Amino acid sequence: SPWGPGRPGWHIECSAMNLRHLGEQIDIHGGGNDLIFPHHENEIAQTESLTGKPFARYWVHNGMLQLGGEKMSKSLGNLVSIEEFLSKHSADAFRIMLLNSSYRGPLTYNDEIVAQAERALERLQSALRPALPAAAGAPEPALKSLQTQMAATESGFIEAMDDDFNSAGALAHLFDLVRTVNQARAEGASDEQLQPAQALLRRLCGVLGLRLEEKTAQGGGAAEPFIQLLIELRLELRKQKLYPLSDLVRNRLAELGVILEDTKDGTSWRWQ
Secondary structure (H helix, E strand, O other): OOOOOOOOOHHHHHHHHHHHHOOOOEEEEEEEHHHHHHHHHHHHHHHHHHHOOOOEEEEEEEOOEEEOOEEOOOOOOOOOOHHHHHOOOOHHHHHHHHHOOOOOOOEEOOHHHHHHHHHHHHHHHHOOOOOOOOOOOOOHHHHHHHHHHHHHHHHHHHHHHHOOOOHHHHHHHHHHHHHHHHHHHHOOOOHHHHHHHHHHHHHHHHHOOOOOOOOOOOOHHHHHHHHHHHHHHHHHHHHOOOHHHHHHHHHHHHHOOEEEEEEOOEEEEEEO
C-alpha cells in the first residue's frame, strides 16, 4: 500500500466497522468460502491483535453457486438473476433448491436440479390438502402412527438443524411426516384428525422460510363449481362404464391445469 507494507485496506475496513457497530466480539460471521483467505484470516489477525479476544464465535462460509461447472459471477457473465428465476418458478422452489444441499458445499444450477426442487415442493404441499370427500375417520392404528411420526419429525428436525444447519436432513424428516399424513388421508382421516400434523408441518417449514402456497389459477375460485360439476359427471360416466368419455374429462381438465386424484373414498382435485 502507499502507506507501507501490508494488505489492502478493504480488510481493515471490516474490522473497523465491526468494532464500531457490533463491538469487540460478534456471534456469527458469514460470507462466501472464497473469502476465507485472505480476507477473513486478516480480519481475525488484525482484530484479535488489538482486542486480545476471539473475534467471532461461529464462522458460516457458504459454497458457490455453479453454472456449467464454473462459479456463477458477474465477471464471468454467467449469472441467472433472482428476477429471471422467479419469472418461471416459485420462490419456495428456489429455497428448496438451496436447502437440499449443505450451505458449505457448492451447488450446481441446472434444469434437473430445479425440477427436483419443484417435485419436492409438490410433495410438501400434498400433505396440506384437505380430507377426502366423505372421509369417515382413520382407524386408530393410523392415528397412532401419525402421532408417533409427529414427535419423531419434530425432534429429528431440531437435531438436524442443530448439526451445522443440516437443512437437507431437516427436509428428510419433513418428508417422513408428509408420507404419514398422506397415508392417514388415504385411510379416511378427517380434516380434524389431519390438522395437528399439518400445523406442525407448516410451523417447521416456516423455520426454513417455506410458505407452501398452493398453486391457483386466475379466476380459480369462480371455476371451482364447474370443476366439481365435471367431477360428478365423470363419476356418472364411470358408473355407466363409459370409460373413454370419463378419461376425456380427466385429460381435458389436466390440460387446463386441474389434476384429479381418485381414491376409494372419492375424487379430489388440485391445480397443477
